[in-house]
Amino acid sequence: MKYRPQEIERKWRKAWDEAGVDRCPDALSAPKYYCLEMFPYPSGRIHMGHVRVYTIGDLLARFKRMRGYQVLHPIGWDAFGLPAENAAHRHGTHPAKWTWENIAFMREQLRQMGISYDWEREIATCSPDYYRWEQLFFLWMMKDGIAFRKRATLNWCGECQTVLANEQVNRDGTCFIHDQTPVTQKELDQWFLGITRYAEELLEGHRELAGGWPENILEMQRNWIGRSEGAEIRFPLADGDGEITVFTTRPDTLFGATFMSMAPEHPMTMEFARKSGREREVREFVGRVAGQDRAARTGEDQAKEGVFTGGYCVNPVTGNRIPVYAANFVLYEYGTGAVMAVPAHDQRDFEFAKKYGLPIVVVVQPEGEALDPASMPGAHEGPGTLVRSGEFDGMDSEDGKKSITRHLEGKGRGRATVQYRLRDWGVSRQRYWGCPIPVIHCEACGIVPVPEKDLPVVLPEDLPYTRERGNPLASAEGWLRVPCPACGKSARRETDTFDTFVESSWYFLRYIDPKNDRAPLDPEKMRRFGPVDQYVGGVEHACMHLIYARFFHKYLRDKGLAPGNEPFLRLLSQGMVCMQTSECPKHGWRYPEEVDENGACRQCGEKVNVGRSMKMSKSKRNVVEPSELIERYGADTARVFILFAAPPERDLDWSEQGVEGAYRFLGRVYRLVAQRAEAVASASPVWDDSAEVRRIRQATHRTLFKVTGDIEERFHFNTAISAVMEMVNILYLVEDPAWTAPATAGALREAVEILLHMLFPFAPHVGEELWARIGGEGLLCARPWPEADAALVREDQVEVVVQVNGKVRAKVTVGAGAGEEEVRALAMAETRVREHTAGKKIRKTVYVPGKLFSVVAN
């Protein structure tokens, strides 16, 4: 009776498919539970990271179904993106063909894993049925002023011939695809979505998410949004009209502002230079800095550098004339692009002032210290008492922030404001394989939205893939020449496509209504199934995807489509899948199969160095192919190993021996039940009240109680499996005759039935198979989760630990309800307790009911 997962798994997948048990009908017949895993990019093959997320999601989906919920558990494909175009360039395959073939292959892999998706709801974002609605949203956003065009300096990769998001620029300033190519800055007209309008709400929404989302993700989002409170202060120009507005979080240091720093890109920078005749020097500096890529410009230990623009402005409180500099560290995109420089109290300004010999004035004096500008080693950025600040002298610097801001407001020279680090979302990409942005450029009318009735703007299919780089759409003459919808003259389509994060910002809503061809989403259905109850995905999406999706959801809520304020009520961010690396001194990284059993390279026989466990990646060759794993051990083993080896949020160390262990466990369950299947099937559900029956039933119900809690409340799937393992161990110790004895057979049947229910979400195929073997009613997958009998879960006899001075000296067994006096009498009578308290005075005793009795004596 050998466990043959391949046969079992194929058989039950087919049975479930035919019975349609994973479908989620539109009509609700039970409370809904929307369980969602982040959808994959169809890169070609499933990797272990996918196996982990989808296994975790499936466990929850299957469990919740048994718990009586109507579970919506969909899957789809994040199908637009650059890799398809790269593949096209390399192999001459059309991106669409490449993508759809990958989808077909990966769909089959997911099916083999036995993930219980409602495949009727499958979506692919590259399908016009999907992206047409995204184009519609964009038209709405244009009307609402949420989508707008702005000239912006963007990261540009000369190799890709396209803009890159900040996230796509490596730390060293190279392109995330071409890590040899430095990213440069380029000015382009781009489409933006006004996410900053929702900045405060995105922050505020964390209240709703607290508890349901991991704290570290919320923290990362808070940093990303980067709210800071401060003041806008207007500095009049010293010569002529006009003013410079700065943002500062330290209005309390205003009296110490001795010069001004401007972003090189700031329009006033060159204006000052022109007026003062310093155009040449300033232009040289501005040109050099503006052309620098992000990392070179903003790296931490980049030297502070600047140039005097020739202009002066006036400190509004001291009345002093202060010089205006252009400085490399001032960012045009943040705040107002101009900074009041307070060298005594800001390290950057301090370094800058030292370098260019600018005055340093101390205006915040820390307690018990006298700061001297000449000898200060660095800026004092902490709090203190205001000095040299006129009427504000002696005030605490915290109070000074408010007072000086109020003072400026009174004089009309400033006001309290809030700034965010979050920028508006640039969504234009110069790429072919993306959702076309539905606008038309007309020489006469300017930018004209494509009329709704003309949607979707479908990508042209017949593009020759001869161009090595750049955007093929820009040369698709037949496609881009269109009459202007406003004036009818010849015009050009927008050739940019959307950032693929736009597609992933609302796919979870479309799953609820995937086939609607009259509207993007049906509000009534959205209310029925939304929002997502449990989202599962990797931490790498903490800031981009998860913030964009929250923003999009809020916008669609404002349009009356999306339900509630937040799209994902709970988030589980699973850890990475890691494996140790092997490096051959001659051949570099080795795949596991390139190393023999003695730890030597199969190619040269040299001993390989075994490195620390790292995230599985092709480049390090420390990967295990999911399909090979499943072929060899079956999907159930893969699932059990993944869920058992580590709690979901932690990194998981891959171990071949661990996989073997999971396989062995399933074989053990299989043999236990299959060998006794007849006895179990013919047992009646009755039992006597013998100690043996009670022992079996207590083990059963206590395990059930623990497993239920571990899955439902704690998400501790590894301990749930260990509890099931313990129960299996107990059942193995039951003597053979008991399985057929009328007194015990019923209790054992109950035990096996409950065991299989508990096993099911982890290893559904073998669970279902054994359920059939014991003559179980219907399909196990459709059965309700059993309820633990509280009377059996409760202990009737408990062992109380007796401590003397903190050390365990005895154990006494008492009835569960035993009172302190009873326990004390038993405890103090114990020989070991008497030994350790002999000749000492009992100072104190503590009784923790049913657990522990502690004696303090000296």
Next chain:
RNA sequence: GCGAGAGUGGCGGAAUGGCAGACGCGCCGGAUUUAGGAUCCGGUGGGCAACCAUGAGGGUUCAAGUCCCUCCUCUCGCACCA
């Protein structure tokens, strides 16, 4: 630098402030087998013991892996954001 998380046997990992090391891997032994493998059963932190052990050191407590303080190491995120 700032922020978050982690550090427990040979390994992965368990422990609402209450017997540290559940469960699994590995290892050791036994049964079965011609043999090996597979399977089933048992043992397995260190120490002969008193006892000692949760990164290091302090503290709170009758009681600390868990709470507090200082420090070390690792992982992740942010990083000239005014």
